[in-house]
Amino acid sequence: MSASVGLARVLEPEGVLPQAAWRLDARPEIAADEVRIAVERLNLDAASFRQLAEKHGGDGDAVRAEVLEIVGTRGKMHNPVTGSGGMLIGVVEEAGPQSPLGLKPGDRVATLVSLTLTPLRITDGLAGWDGKSEQVPAQGTAILFGRSVAAVLPDDLRPELALAVYDVCGAPALTDRVVRDYETPVTVAVLGGAGKSGSLSLTAARLAGARTVAVVINEREAQIVRDAELADAIAIADARNPVEVSKAVTEALGAPATVTVVCVDVPGCEHGAILATAAGGTVIFFSMATSFPAAALGAEGLAADVTMLIGNGYLPGHAEFAVDLLRRVPAVRRLFEERVAGH
C-alpha cells in the first residue's frame, strides 16, 4: 500500500499521507506505479482562490506570486489557509509499468484527486495567468500515484468545460445517492443553487425524483436558476442567516427539506442548513468552508435529529455521472459553457 498512496513522495512530516504533508517531493522522475503529467491548466478551488484574491485586494500579480510561492515551498498547490487545492488537466508524458490507472502517453486527462495531494512543479512562472481567475494556464509536471483517479477528457466537451464539471462531480453523485436512499418522496434544498456544484446537485436531485428549491443570495443568481430552469422553486436568502434560510426553505417547500445540500463556499452556513432540514433528514456539506465543530455542536444545540455528511469528492463513476448530466440537460451545459467563457 505504501507506494500506491504516495508515501514515498512525502518529505515532511514523515509517516503522513500526501494530503496531510506540509511538503512533497515533486521531482519529475516516476516510480514504477506512478504517472507523470505535462500540466496544461490548473483549476483552483473556489474557496482557495477567493481567499487569495481577498487577501491581496484583487491584485493579480500578488495572487500569482503567492501561488508560485505555495507550490515552490510545498511541492503542491495546497492553500495553507483554506486547506483546499483544486484540480488540473494535462497530457500523460509517461506511465510507469505498474500503474493500474490504464493511462498511456498522449492521453489528455483531468486529475480527479485534489491538488492538495498532487506533487506539482511549475516551470513557466505562470506567465500566461493574470491572477484574476480560478483557471490557471500553467506549464510543469504533476505526478499521479498508483491509487489515484484521473479521467481521459471526453471528445464532446472542451477541456475547460470538463475540468469545471469534474471539479465538483462528487456533489451531484452523492446527492443522487442520498435522494435515492430515501423510500418516501424527497424534497431537496440546495444552498448556493446557482453555482457549479449547486446547479449540478439540483439537476441530480430532480432527475432522482426529488422536488427541489434553489436558495440563492440575490436576484441576479435567482435569474440564473430561473433561466436554466434548474429548480422547482427559488428562494432568495443569505445562507449565513439561519433564521432567514430556514424560513425561505420552509415557505418554498411547505415544510423543511428532506435533504439540504450546502454548496456555498463561505463560512457560517452550517446552522441554516441544519434548521432548514426536517427531522430524519440529511445535510450534505460540500463547502470546504464548513466548520466541523459548528456543524456538530449546532445540530446538538438545536436538538436536530439530522444525518450530517462530509461531502466526499469521490464516488465510483462520479465523473461520468456529472458529464452525463450536461449531456442530458442542455440548459445546464449552457450554464457551464457561459461560466467557463467568463460570463
Add this chain to the structure above:
Amino acid sequence: MSASVGLARVLEPEGVLPQAAWRLDARPEIAADEVRIAVERLNLDAASFRQLAEKHGGDGDAVRAEVLEIVGTRGKMHNPVTGSGGMLIGVVEEAGPQSPLGLKPGDRVATLVSLTLTPLRITDGLAGWDGKSEQVPAQGTAILFGRSVAAVLPDDLRPELALAVYDVCGAPALTDRVVRDYETPVTVAVLGGAGKSGSLSLTAARLAGARTVAVVINEREAQIVRDAELADAIAIADARNPVEVSKAVTEALGAPATVTVVCVDVPGCEHGAILATAAGGTVIFFSMATSFPAAALGAEGLAADVTMLIGNGYLPGHAEFAVDLLRRVPAVRRLFEERVAGH
C-alpha cells in the same frame, strides 16, 4: 422559532444562533419559554481542556483564570481555539410558564446541549476548582432555551457519573443506528476505544451485533479495554498514522472495518480512519479535533468510497440509551466510575 432557539440572547454578531455568536447575554432573568439553572458543576469538553492545559503548561491557576476570562467575555464557556465547550449539571431554579422542557424547580438536571451555546454566568470565581481536571465545581446561573435538551439525573447514578455519560451519549446512539442500518454482518473499529465515547461506542456496537476492534495508543489503554472486555480484539496503533492504523485494523478484523468510529481527541486522525474502512463503509467522526477539509479531501485523494458522518451530539433518546448501556454492562459502569473518581 426566534425565541425558542435563543436569538434574543445573542449580543454579537446579530442574527446568528447562540452557538455561532461571539457573545451572549447571560443575565439570570428568564423569558417565558426559558429555564434558569443554578449551576453546580461544569464538565469541559476534552479537546478544550487539553488545549487550555497545554497552553498553560499544566498551570492550574492560569487555566482557571482563562476559563473565567472566556465566560466573562463571551457569556458562555466557548473555547475560541477549539470551538468546543462541554456540559453542566445544576438544579432548576425557575421554569418559564411556556417552557416545553417539562422541568420544575428543584429538579437536578444535566444540560445535553453544548456549553458553546448556553448563556452562563459564574459567581464564585471557580474558587473550588484547581484547574487541573475537566470537572469544574462552579456556582452561577445558566439558561436553557425553549428548544433545548436537558435530562433529569437518574436515581441510580451519581451526578458526576451521569454527566460523564451524557457528555458523550451521542456517540453510542449514532454507532448503534449506523450498525443496525447495515443488513450484512458488520465489523466496527473504534479509534480511541479506551476513552469515554470510545468505550460506549464499542459497547453499543457489540450489543447491536457487530464484531469489534478497539484501537488504542499504548499497552496501558489496551489493558483497560482488556480488563473491561470492551472489544473482541485490541490493536495498538497511533491513530494519527494512517498506515499503522489501517494495518492494525485490517490484521485484527481480517479486512478493513465496515464502520470506523473516531473518538480520539487529537488532530490528524481523518486519513487513518478512512484508510481503515472498507469500500461502502462508514466513518463516524466524533472528535471535535476533526478537520472538515482533511476528511473531505482525504477520502477523495484516497479514492475511498466511504460515507463520512459528522457525529451529531443529538439523537432522540440518546441520554437514556447511554445510561442503559451502563446498567446492562457492569464492566462499563465500573470503567466510568473509576474515571470519574480520577483513576
